[in-house]
Amino acid sequence: MADSLRLVVPRNERSGFTDDPWPGQDRGMSLENSAAAISADDPATRASVTLLPGSHRRAEGGHPWIYSNEVQMGAAAKALAPGTLVTLRRADESALGVAMFNPHSLLAARLLDRDAGRAIGRRFLMRRLERALRLRERLFEAPYYRLVHAEADGLPGLVVDRFAGVLAVQSNTAGMARLEPLVLDALDAVVAPEAIVLRNDSPARILEGLARETRVAKGVPAGPVLVHENGAVFGVDLLSGQKTGWFFDQRDNRRFVASLARGARVLDLYCFTGGFAVQAARAGAAAVLGIDRSEPALDFATDAAARNGVGESCTFQRGEAFGEAARLAAAGERFDIVIADPPAFAKSRKEAPAALRGYCKLTRLAAAATATGGILFLACCSHNVGEEEFAEAVRRGLGDAGRGGRILRAAGADADHPIHPALPETAYLKAMTVALD
Secondary structure, eight states: OOOOOOOOOOOOTTTSOOSSSSOSSOOOOOHHHHHHTSOOOOTTTOEEEEBOTTTTHHHHTTOOEEEGGGBOOOHHHHTSOTTEEEEEEOTTSOEEEEEEEOTTSSEEEEEEESOTTOOOSHHHHHHHHHHHHHHHHHHOSSSEEEEEEGGGGTOTTEEEEEETTEEEEEEOSHHHHHHHHHHHHHHHHHTOOSEEEEEEOOTHHHHTTOOOEEEEEEOOOSSOEEEEETTEEEEEOTTTSSTTSSOGGGHHHHHHHHTTOTTOEEEETTOTTTHHHHHHHHTTOSEEEEEESOHHHHHHHHHHHHHTTOTTTEEEEEOOHHHHHHHHHHTTOOEEEEEEOOOOSOSSGGGHHHHHHHHHHHHHHHHHTEEEEEEEEEEEOOTTSOHHHHHHHHHHHHHHTTOOEEEEEEEOOOTTSOOOTTOGGGOOOEEEEEEEO
């Protein structure tokens, strides 16, 4: 693997897209050389962090997180560099496991393994990646999926989305950022991708004291990056699209909504690059209107409609979802299916009350634009909003709109986004399909 230059790609903060996606040359870093530069983890000499009395119980029950107020945060612990691998110990000094430690974060330690004698290196990472890959290969025939879903796949803070020979990788914790060269080396060994893009631009990195950046770690794809889903093909902007460029979590929800779309007029209020809209059109929708405020995303949606032979039935226009829903309803427009899959309204728990008011208002506006007997699909992707809270916001919104109905389906993310049994936060996606009277 050849050495080459590192690139930090400037982002257009207004749209979330770069002005120059996939600029021309190979700008990958050398994965082999970077991985070799990391000091080997030796359980015998690794630093230790001791918990306060009783603070081990939740972790013993399977929870992978330790909070800062559960740690004996003495001078030695405070002096550890963010992301340091440590042996976690109970108050009696018995070993609890090996973890990534950040003394400056509220979430101070993330367990990697219950065996404190386990060395965390290339072999460990390869085994976790191989396990994740085997599961996805059982779930999906084609290599388009979330390969690694952080804690649920035993790799806290790591997200890897696979687009055949191209990977989008996101390291959201200081520990995973320190291990990143080893992770890339392990991915190269297990998956052998043609290209790897690092989407290290998540707001979660700020809480870990990490810089936000997007860069190419290996190669350049030959041609546009494509994703194949439910028989359709979409272009993906890995360098500047939202999150990692595509929302695999909604795959099954897009399939379900499309199954209801034959002959329907469809309104997609947050259409992004056309996932719901194009699938509905392919399933026989009479007409589809997609709304989004990002012009580059709309260009991708238009391309996807043409690529899948439904360009004539799809219209995409720039607009703000709340305003457009209100305008369409006031103009007497009614749609057989209305889809509202917004970005997260709550980035933190303190923002949850305002977010719930937003979901209530969105439901009211979307319901007003839905025809009698129509279908309303609503989603919430914020883990800071609980399932019951979201359902109550939807109920209040329907009441405010004077609409009755019944819930046809309550769902979450597709199976490549597994849920950690002890972490309800990993069940972040809530989706409701409602048949309105």
